[in-house]
Every structure is written in C-alpha cells, then in structure tokens.
Amino acid sequence: MNTPAFHGSPRFPIGFRCASTRCGIKKRGRDLSLFVSDEPCAAAAVFTRNRLPGAPIIVGRELMQGGSLQAVVVNSRVSNVGTGTEGIARARRMGAAAARELGIPEPLVLMSSTGVIGVPLPIEKIEAGLRGLSDELQNDPVVGAEGIMTTDTHPKAVSVAIPTSDGEATLTAVGKGSGMIAPNMATMLVYLFTDARLDAPTLDRSLRHVVDRTFNMLSVDGDTSTSDTCVIMANGHAGPVDEADFREALGAVAERMTELLARDGEGANRLLRITVTGAADEKEARIVARSLVNSPLMKTMVNGGDPNVGRILMAVGKCVDCRVESERLSARIGETGVATNGVVTSFEDPVVRASLLEDPVDIFVDLGVGPGESRAWGCDLSLGYIQENAAYYST
C-alpha cells in the first residue's frame, strides 16, 4: 500500500473531540474515554468473530443496524465478557450514561470495554466518571487513546490527509492492542474518525476490505479477543472525497496502526513482518503468512536473534492444506537469502543474526507456485509476555 501524508502529530478531523479520565477501575492511570462528533455520523463497524463475545459486542451489533453513531464510550481493565444478562444491562447503562452526559440520543452511542474476562463491570464507577466529562472534551486524540490502554506501553493514535475537491479531509485512528491479539474479521479496539463525507455502506465496504488485509493479518499471540471492535465514523464536515482516495488513506492508517499494535504486543521488542508471495492464491498466502507470524518457534528465534532459519520451513510446511512444493520455495530475511529450492542455504550467518535483531524484522517467503500474496504482522515472543500473562489477573 502507498503511504499518504501522515500528520507528524495525530490530530482529529473537524468536529471530533475526546476526553479521558480515571474512574477507578484500574489500579493506576486513566481508564475511561469518550469520543464524540458535534453531529451524527455515518458509521460502520466490524466486531470479533469469537463465539463468546462480550456484552458490548452483543449490544454494539444491534446499535450498528442504524448505520449511524455520534459517540463512543470505552473503559479499560474490565471487558464485560462472560457476564450474562446482567452484563448486557450494564453495557446499556454505560451507553445511556454517556448519552445523558452529552445530551444526545442513546442509539448514537457505542460502548466498548476491554480488559479481564468474567469480572462484573463496575458500572457505578463508570457512571460517576462520565459525569462532567463533556466539559473536558478536547482536540487531541492521544488523550482518548490514553484512557483505553490495558497492557499497552503507550497510547496509539495516527492521522492522515485525504484530498477533497477544495482542500483536504482528515482520517484519524485511535487504538489499543497488546495481548489476546489475533483478530478474526474484526480487530482489537480501533476507532476511526473522519470529516470526509461518506455514507454508511461505503464506509462498511471500505472498512471490511482494509481490515481484512491489515488488522486481520496481525497476531501477537494467536488468541482472539472476545472484545475486538473496529469502528469508523464520518461526519462529513470536510465534504466528499473520492472513494479510492479514501480507501488508500484508510489502508495506510490501518497498516500504520497495525504496526504500532504489533510492535507494542505484550512483552514485544520488535515488529515481525512476514511477506508471502508466489502462493497458489491469496487465501493460501494468508494461511502461510499467519502460520509464520504465529509460530512460537519463529517468534522466539526473532526474540533471541538466533538464526535458526530452518524454522521457516517448518512453519510453512505445517500448512498442510496449502500447495507447498519444496523445490520451488525460497526465503530471505531482510536482504539475505536463507533458503533456495527448499534447501536451507544459510547457517551461522552474522548478517542474518544482525537482521533478526533489527526493528522491523522482515521475512520474505516465495512459494513459487502461483500469484497469491499476503502480508502479516506480529512480534517476537519474549520473557516479558510470559511474565505479564502469568500474573495478569493477580496484579
């Protein structure tokens, strides 16, 4: 994908603002964010395909039927998943409290929750936290990004320009990731805002196209969250844009956010980028790219800068239903070839060792059997991942 003009510091499109606060769910830091447009927006969303989704996903799917949103309210630390009918009721109360604070209709407010599964949502804290929060709305998307962090080490927001007939529109993404990241037809939490004028069906079409090639090709640990949500809201203030321009901008923003999320995966030191070419078709390229990016043995190799490059063959070959012909396979790490015609050609190469310690680590695999291409994003698997996740609930 091309790289349109990213803003040096992320900014909001015209008419969008946000606020965040500490309502007391997390032990420290902000844990509640509010994103709002000054007018109702055309909107589209994709949610997790996990079969046991959280209450906000169940309610959110209903809300998105309308194709319109004006605000999103998000808390971190408790995900409101595995909480039954009471969880649904609390999700609705969360949306209602935000609507009341903003003076807008309830059906225009989407709620999200992220964090531990199976713990009741502290709805009173959220309701109290929302009171007066509309007075703190401001133009910096990073403020909203701070309130939705769980194990993320930094807030994540990016924005980009989209040309219009007489100027430019803005597209802004705010997201969080870190662990339980292997989105499936949806993503972690990513909120996209634009002042371009686009209708809900166009947003939906573009969102699905782009998500499938970016967030859905991201894996930190192969675990698919029960709370994945990706929403886009367009308020139209900057006027119409060309759909192709919009999709290009959306693709660039989604790819940049995907890389931010991968690089900040739980415990991660480095972004791992896998590019597969020459697969039988795009579907098989995706399967192989995902297999490589998910393999614990690939991920530990990258973690240690240990040039155990034969593991590339293992992770390709375990895609047992894909067309893989040993004699046609080649691979390189960065600029250095490590396998040709299915034979490993590099061992103990100091250049390969160095490439594995760079950021990003770029691994290219060509299957040599067809036109299919795909890219997947992930990170190394580190001691830090284990430490965070062996005590996430207890700390």
Next chain:
Amino acid sequence: MNTPAFHGSPRFPIGFRCASTRCGIKKRGRDLSLFVSDEPCAAAAVFTRNRLPGAPIIVGRELMQGGSLQAVVVNSRVSNVGTGTEGIARARRMGAAAARELGIPEPLVLMSSTGVIGVPLPIEKIEAGLRGLSDELQNDPVVGAEGIMTTDTHPKAVSVAIPTSDGEATLTAVGKGSGMIAPNMATMLVYLFTDARLDAPTLDRSLRHVVDRTFNMLSVDGDTSTSDTCVIMANGHAGPVDEADFREALGAVAERMTELLARDGEGANRLLRITVTGAADEKEARIVARSLVNSPLMKTMVNGGDPNVGRILMAVGKCVDCRVESERLSARIGETGVATNGVVTSFEDPVVRASLLEDPVDIFVDLGVGPGESRAWGCDLSLGYIQENAAYYST
C-alpha cells in the same frame, strides 16, 4: 481409556534390544541410538503431515511400503530437514550403515533424525558411531531413549503387558518430544515394539486409531515438526493377541507417553489436560480441546497459577466454526466450577488458584450441545520455553 498393567520399570518385548552412543553431533551426551529385533517384524508407521518433511520421512515413507522392519537407527541434534537431494542420500547412507553393522537387509532399517532444521547431516560421524555398536545391544529400552533426546530433560520409555492365550506379550514405547510439538496425523519420535503376533494391516489400523486420539491431541507449542514419526514393530515371539486387547494396550501406552511428552515440554512445569464434552460432534470437540491447550493465554495462566478463568471462554469462543452457545457452556478446573451458562462464576477463588498449581492441571469444558468428546494434552508456557528457544541454535 483403561489402564492395563504397566511395568514398574520399562522392559523390552522378547527379541528386542537397543544400544546408544555418543558419535559427536551433540555438544554433550549420547546422540545416536539403534533399536533392533532378532527377526524381521510386521511394521506400520505414521509420519508428519508437514509439507516440507525431512529426508528421513521421505525415505521412510518409501521403506514402509514393504510393511516390514527389523531395526531403527536414530540420531539427535540435526534433523536432516531442508537439505535437498544430498540430505536424501545421507539418510540412505545412515540406514545402510546400520544394516551393514547389523548384517540385515537395508530395506528393513528405518532411519530417523531429530534436531535443528537446515543443517547438513554429519553422516561420517554417524557411520563411525555405528561401527561396533551391535556389540553393545542390551535389554533396557531407556538406553535407546537416551540417545534420541534433544531438549528433553529425561529419557522416556514405558511398557505394558497384553494377555495372550498362554501368557502375556509386551508392548514397549520409546519416545522423545519437548518442542515443535503439535503432531498432525503423526507424532514426534515414538517407537513402539511388541512381541505380540500381529500383521502389518492390523498394526497400521490400530496405530492410526490410537495416534489420532493421543499423540495427535498433544501440543507443546502448536508448531508441527518436520520430523514427526511414530513406528510400531511386532516380531511375533509371544504369539497372537486379541486385536481389542492390543488396541487397549496401545491406547494406554500412547496416552502415558503423551503425558510424559507434554509434562516434559520445553520449559514446562506442569501437564495441562483439557477434556471437552457436549460438543456437536467429536470433530468439534477436538477443535475446541486443541484451541484450549494451544492458547498462550491459557498456558500462561497455568504457568502463573493466575485464576484468569475468563480466558477459557475466549479460547472456546475463538473456534468460530464450531457450535458454541453461551447459555449452555459450563467449565470447571479440577473439581471447582468456574463458569455456568456462559457466565464466569469464579474469581479470586483460592481453590482454583491452588488447582492451577497442581500437576496435572485438569480443565473440563462442557459445551452442552451434543455428544462430542475429546481430550487434549499440553503444558504451561514458561520463561524456560522462551529462554530455550531464543537461543536453541546458538547454544
């Protein structure tokens, strides 16, 4: 499965012997083993479904066409994978050297190699190591188990009795595992020896039935080795056995070996056993059980004894193509219920915390939608796994 009479110390069936030696491929310890029967055996084998299998697998598939074997020669540390036509030639040389040493026909010798992928097989060291090794053949299967270890922390051999009309036959398994363990239609390296009289088709049928329910439901890290091999040899010395008795014994031995391999997974502290009931069918039960046993977030929960039990819902729900109905799902850890009707009912329970630190950790999930059942075996994911695999090649 039932538990037939295991021998306190593993022993060989009548007519089987083994030897192991250090030929100098590993930095320390024995790295070459020879298993032999005094007569040709009916034999069957299953190999990895990885699409880029090692040279010994390619040659082994050919050899097994004959349905007959008399010996197996195995080296550790270098797997002879990703080595092209030269690798094939060296695999054949390895089998030929063992046949020469034993004075038996080459087609009756199966060769296996396990270890790093993509490194040329040090065939001269193996040929030298085999010379004179037939003088050291002995009756203790543990001796052979020692020579095939890679990152295993202890040699693995078990044996069990099978009733015959006038006494008993013996079934013995020798195996190694540790990492890159998510067998697919085959297993890591496991060699099974029996003096029961069974023909090759019966062995093949029983082996596939049992492997599918034991070794194929084992996962240390979700990575499928390029060298997985499971072979059974029957020399007939103890006479005929009932096929049902044999299959029961084979199932028990395979299950015991599966648990040994899981518990000794790279870096592992504990065996994790997942039992899924009430799935739509056995196929879906297997998918869900595997999802649970493979999930890094389940495995780190077990590692830390951190009762983050909502992760069970996540790992079930991410099986997006299975029938999962939130209201019907229940789960327990050991004897303690942790979810009912899809709602998490246990948090901060000290009993659950204690159960997660026991060995084995038993997790039961009932989907409540059908008759499908399955069990999967794995282990916790620890700092040790990362440490071993971030530097496996370099150390």
